[in-house]
Every structure is written in C-alpha cells, then in structure tokens.
Amino acid sequence: MSTDTDDAPFAESEETPFTDIDLGWEHRKNRIFLGIIFAASMFGVVMLALLLLDVVTDFYRGQTEFGISLIDFFTRDGSRRQELAGFRGAIVASVMLMIFTAILAFFVGVGSAIYLEEYAPDNRVTRLIEANLANLAGVPSIVYGLLALAAFVNGIGLGPILLAGAIALALLVMPIIIVSTQEALRAVPDSMRNGSYATGATKWQTIRGVVLPAAMPGIMTGTILALARAIGETAPLIMVGALFTNRIAWGPFDRFSAMPTQIYNWAAEPEPHFIHLAATGIAVLLAFLFAMNGIAIYLRNKYERDL
Amino acid sequence: MSTEQNNEPIIKTGVQNVAIGARDRPDETVLEATNLDVYYGDERAIDDVSIEIPETKVTAMIGPSGCGKSTFLRSINRMNDQIDAARIDGDLYFQGKNVYDEDVDPVALRRKIGMVFQKPNPFPKSIHDNVAYGLRVQGKDDDVNLDEAVERALRAAALWDEVKDKLDSSGLDLSGGQQQRLCIARAIAPDPEVLLMDEPASALDPIATSKIEDLIADLAEEYTVVIVTHNMQQAARISDKTAVFLTGGELVEFDDTTTIFENPDDNRVEDYITGKFG
Numbered sequence: 001m002s003t004d005t006d007d008a009p010f011a012e013s014e015e016t017p018f019t020d021i022d023l024g025w026e027h028r029k030n031r032i033f034l035g036i037i038f039a040a041s042m043f044g045v046v047m048l049a050l051l052l053l054d055v056v057t058d059f060y061r062g063q064t065e066f067g068i069s070l071i072d073f074f075t076r077d078g079s080r081r082q083e084l085a086g087f088r089g090a091i092v093a094s095v096m097l098m099i100f101t102a103i104l105a106f107f108v109g110v111g112s113a114i115y116l117e118e119y120a121p122d123n124r125v126t127r128l129i130e131a132n133l134a135n136l137a138g139v140p141s142i143v144y145g146l147l148a149l150a151a152f153v154n155g156i157g158l159g160p161i162l163l164a165g166a167i168a169l170a171l172l173v174m175p176i177i178i179v180s181t182q183e184a185l186r187a188v189p190d191s192m193r194n195g196s197y198a199t200g201a202t203k204w205q206t207i208r209g210v211v212l213p214a215a216m217p218g219i220m221t222g223t224i225l226a227l228a229r230a231i232g233e234t235a236p237l238i239m240v241g242a243l244f245t246n247r248i249a250w251g252p253f254d255r256f257s258a259m260p261t262q263i264y265n266w267a268a269e270p271e272p273h274f275i276h277l278a279a280t281g282i283a284v285l286l287a288f289l290f291a292m293n294g295i296a297i298y299l300r301n302k303y304e305r306d307l
Numbered sequence: 308m309s310t311e312q313n314n315e316p317i318i319k320t321g322v323q324n325v326a327i328g329a330r331d332r333p334d335e336t337v338l339e340a341t342n343l344d345v346y347y348g349d350e351r352a353i354d355d356v357s358i359e360i361p362e363t364k365v366t367a368m369i370g371p372s373g374c375g376k377s378t379f380l381r382s383i384n385r386m387n388d389q390i391d392a393a394r395i396d397g398d399l400y401f402q403g404k405n406v407y408d409e410d411v412d413p414v415a416l417r418r419k420i421g422m423v424f425q426k427p428n429p430f431p432k433s434i435h436d437n438v439a440y441g442l443r444v445q446g447k448d449d450d451v452n453l454d455e456a457v458e459r460a461l462r463a464a465a466l467w468d469e470v471k472d473k474l475d476s477s478g479l480d481l482s483g484g485q486q487q488r489l490c491i492a493r494a495i496a497p498d499p500e501v502l503l504m505d506e507p508a509s510a511l512d513p514i515a516t517s518k519i520e521d522l523i524a525d526l527a528e529e530y531t532v533v534i535v536t537h538n539m540q541q542a543a544r545i546s547d548k549t550a551v552f553l554t555g556g557e558l559v560e561f562d563d564t565t566t567i568f569e570n571p572d573d574n575r576v577e578d579y580i581t582g583k584f585g
Contacts, residue, residue, distance in 0.1 A: 191428040198386060199493060200418030201444040209444060214431045 055286060058279030066276045073280055078246050078262060082273040087281050089248040090262035093162060094231055097258055100166035101230050106223055109177030117185040118207055137175035144172045145239025153240055160241025163252040168236040173226035180222025184215040217303030221296045228292040232285060234260040259285045337362040337501060337531050338383060343397035345378050352378040353556040365523060365532045367546035369539055375556030376535045380503050384420040385413040418445050421494035425506040427486035429478035434470050437478040437489055441497035456496055464492035465522050484515025502526060504534040520545050539580055543568050551576045
C-alpha cells in the first residue's frame, strides 16, 4: 500500500507477540480429522450413487438390448411368458397396500401416541408400554410376516389376500408412526397447551384444536416415511403369500403380488429378460420411494417455520 | 433519621394523572383468598396469603423472583392443577364461591377468568381463529356474530388497525408485541370477568410495553385485572392496588398503589421498592 508501513515497529524483524506459539500441528490434526469425518459422511452418498448407477444401467440395458417397452411394462400384469410380463398388477397392489396400511396404522398409531404423550400417567404401566414399543420397532420384518401368516392367513382363514399383507405391514410400521407422532406432540410447546386451557378449553378440545394441528406436519412426515419403508418391504409379504400372480388385484380380499415381491420373483428367474424386468421394476419402486420422501421433506419444510 | 422521610414519595405513581371511571366506584371484592398456602412437593411457594381483590380495578402483584406471585396468580384460575406436584391449602373465593370446592370444574372457572402469559403464546392458526378460539371452545360461536366478536376483541386489544387486512395470516407471523396483544384479544374475546396477566410485558421492548400498559388501563374499565410484574415503575403507573410479596411466598403488604409506593407501612416493602432488597 503506502511506504508508511516500512515504519511499522515489527515490519523488519520476525518477532511478533505470537512467535512462541506453534499451532501448526494442532491445525493439521484439525484438517486430518475433518477429512476423516467428511469421508465417513460421503460414504452413504457414494454408495447410493453407485446403487442408482447400477439400477439406471440395468434399466437402460433392459430398454435397449432386451426391448422392454415401458408402455407394455405399465399396462400388462405378471406373466410366465417374458414378452407378456408387466408391472401393472404389482403397482396397483402396492398402492392399495399403502392405502390400507395407512388406514390401519395411522389411526391406531396416532391414537396410542396421543394417549401415551397427553394422557398416560407417568407410571410403570406407561413405561412398560413405551419399552415394548421401542422393542417392537426393532423386530425383524419377517416376524411380522410370520405373525400375519399364523394369525390372519391361516388362523382366521383370510388366505393370502391383500388385506393380510396390509395388516402385516401396518403392524410393522405402527411403532415407527407412534414414536414419530410422540416426538411431534412433544415438540408442541406447553405454553400453547396452557394458552388453550386458560381460555377455558377442555383437555380434548386442547388436543383437537391446538396440539394436533400444531403437530400434524410432523405426524404426516413420520407417517409418510413409515409408509415409504413399508412399500419396499418384501419379507412379510412373501410370508403372507404374495406370490407371482398373473392378474391384477381388484380389492383387499384379492390375491396379489406387490412391487417388491414381483421384483423378487423376476430376479429369481434364470432368463436375463426377467432380470432386466426386475431392474425396470426397481427403477419404478425407487421412483415411488423418492416421491414419498420428497412429499415428506416438502411437508416438513413448509410447516417447520410455524413452530 | 428525619421524621419527614415518609412525606417524599419514593416512586411517583401515575395514578393521580390517569382519569379512569372505575376509580370512582366503590370497591367490590371479586376475588378473595383466605389463608392460602400453595406447595410444590414439600416446598411452600405461597405462605398463608389473605387478600381481597376489588372488581374492575387493576391489582398489581410485585416482589422479587421466586416470591410466589406467579404461583398465586396461577392458583386463581387453577392453572396449578396442571402441575402434578402442586397442592393447595386454604380457600380462594371467586364471587363468593370457593373455587377449590369439589363441585367446581376448573374448565368452567377458566371461562370466567381469562389469562395472559409472560411469553406470547399464540396458536399456529390465523389471527381470526386465534381470537375466535375461546368463543369456539366455549360454544359461544353460535350465539354471537363471530366476525364482530373478533373485531371487538381486537379493537379492545388495540390491535385491530394493525391486523384488519390480514386476519387470515398466521398469528405467529406477528411481532412479539403484536402477538402479546393478540393473546390479550384471545383472552378477552369470550368476555371473562377477570383477566390475569403474568408479567405480560416482560418479554417486550419499551414501545410494545407502553402499548400494553395503555391497554391495561383501558381494560380495567370493564374487567378486573390482576397483573404480576417485575417492574415496579410499571406497577406504579398502571395499578390501583398493589400487593407486595417477598421471598417465601409471604404477602407483606397490600394497599392502594399510592400508599405502597409513597408511604408503605412495612420497612421491608420500603427497602424493596427503594432497591435495598430484592
């Protein structure tokens, strides 16, 4: 800048008040550790990218080398003949499964979360229920399939119908819905509850009019994420008997094969054409998953500022 | 020590300058506590408080932190019922009825006694629905024109002009001072008889505070206002009666605000309001 700086007292000597402090190694440790934890956090991203790449490649090869027409894929049902096989029945069955799973799991799940969070006294019974729920959330999904098989498919003789699959999936995701609903209810500040009580509202009016509306975005987000988990579940549906079927499921009492079980069946076939049908199915299933997660993220962002 | 000491006002009160019709009326007791104790677990938060709170006046409760003034306020509309550990001894009468009698439903009590909290706590609803909330839960929304009732409450809370064009936007989008006035509008919309205010201006800036203070003076024409405040100047400015609580939940002195601030009986009160204690 200007020549004035030449007159600065420390300009010529190397001495500054800080020369005796050597932080070089400390800063290097900082950077090394940052590198390690950044690599760790990128691991998941890289794996997801590789997975997507694999799916997209198989999807592309299915389109080009095996001549899988997307129109046929979306308008035909399962078939033993590879050139006639499509995904429509599986998509319809999966959508119906989600609807019935949501109905079954949502009301019971949200109801029990409201009880546990708003009404239940803090005693041994409540703690037992909550410990039980935490354990249920960790039970392997195939166990729910076994339960549904024993109790509903064979026990009361429903047979391998869509409703039995929905029950299995509802049982599977219910603990997730309960826990996420509890968290959403807990995030509603007590000052709002007090504001409602002080206005002369009863407990139920307070829950109905203030707490639930305030918690609803969180509840919806948790429910959609739980359903996104359910839509990809294969094991419980296999246990229930969601086998390769050649026709569309028309209702909850029809036999069915959902998207993941259809993919599972195709992937087990020896012909490469079926393998690539499976890859196309995986692409469709992933699209469903991303759409559901996208809705959940949208809901969370839209309402998060309100609390 | 001069004997003239007490002739000098310690803190000037604004009461003399404010013309409020209510001040001319004779005192009629609306709330009365006799030998009231409140315990949180084993700890005594209110110690043997007896007080008669007059109708359509502003009664201020002042005292240091933890002296039990907020606890006393919350025991009036039984908000302490929400706390499991809270326990009450003694009697508290609202218009001659002991509110702790078996046959008193706290929900019904709170429909007669509104409350405004320290921190503004609007609901995540529109401004209109926030104000209409009390009328709706109390089943009064069929009897009155809801829009008119909302407008009346917002006008009474001196908020109408600021929000009349955006009644459908969220109450949470308002500033802190506006939110607090929204909460006041919410509390007075169902037309309670008593309005409890728990340090309603302590989270607000000076301009918002002065708006709330003006508002309280207006509200006292229609409602009995019981206000807890940390701010002695505020109590001096806005209240007709002042109760001084000291540590341990003891009500040390209760009298006209002018007397408390200019010529208190109790030395501890004098020490507290001159800043020697507390």
